[in-house]
Amino acid sequence: MRHSSFVHSFLMKRTVRAALGALPVMVNSLGAQLDTTQVQCYQFDRHYFSWVGRPPEGGAVFRDSTRLIRLTAGPRPIDRFLRGPSDARALVPPTMRVDSFATRSWLRSSYWRHVMPDSLEVVWRNGLYGPVFRMGVKGDSLQGRVRFTTDVVGGERPPERAGAVRVACPEAPGAPSNPRLDADGRANGARPRDGRRRRDR
Helix, strand or coil: CHHHHHHHHHHHHHHHHHHHHHHHHHHHHHHCCCCCCCCEEEEECCCCEEEEECCCCCCCCEEEEECEEEEEEEECCCCCCCCCCCCCEEEECCCCCCCHHHHHHHHCCCEEEEEECCEEEEECCCCCEEEEEEEEEECCEEEEEEEEEECCCCCCCCCEEEEEEEECCCCCCCCCCCCCECCCCCECCCCCCCCCCCCCC
């Protein structure tokens, strides 16, 4: 009887040690699905990422939007008036070309971050409204839900399903990984080659 109990206890301890030893491998495997040290671009299933402003060179107010965003490895632009998670990383719509005030209002309030090794949060806001995503990473795709947040009491719509797929980032010669705003308010130095506004691919 004692021998049986000893064997049972010994086997249980070995099983627990084996499970604990495999845990870091499992976590590393999940985390490896999205490399946070590299710039990556995702194309979403809808034009969720919109902005309103004027052209950098001046002109009438316009509204534009895109499905494509760039997740960067660096921290989001610092704003002393806006608090956010300490692990927030910058995100940039590569086709965004608008005046500096509009650019700052969106990029300083927007970010992405891991909430678990295999899921992330994507926030596109201007301080007043904008979509907030909670997405699971599945290979080269993201699947999850989006909330259309607003500062209007009772104005938020019910959450909806959302998805995205990883794509090659558009070329932006000489553009840094971190979004820096130049004199025209451009993000990452990216602009349409023909100089015109576009909705995005």
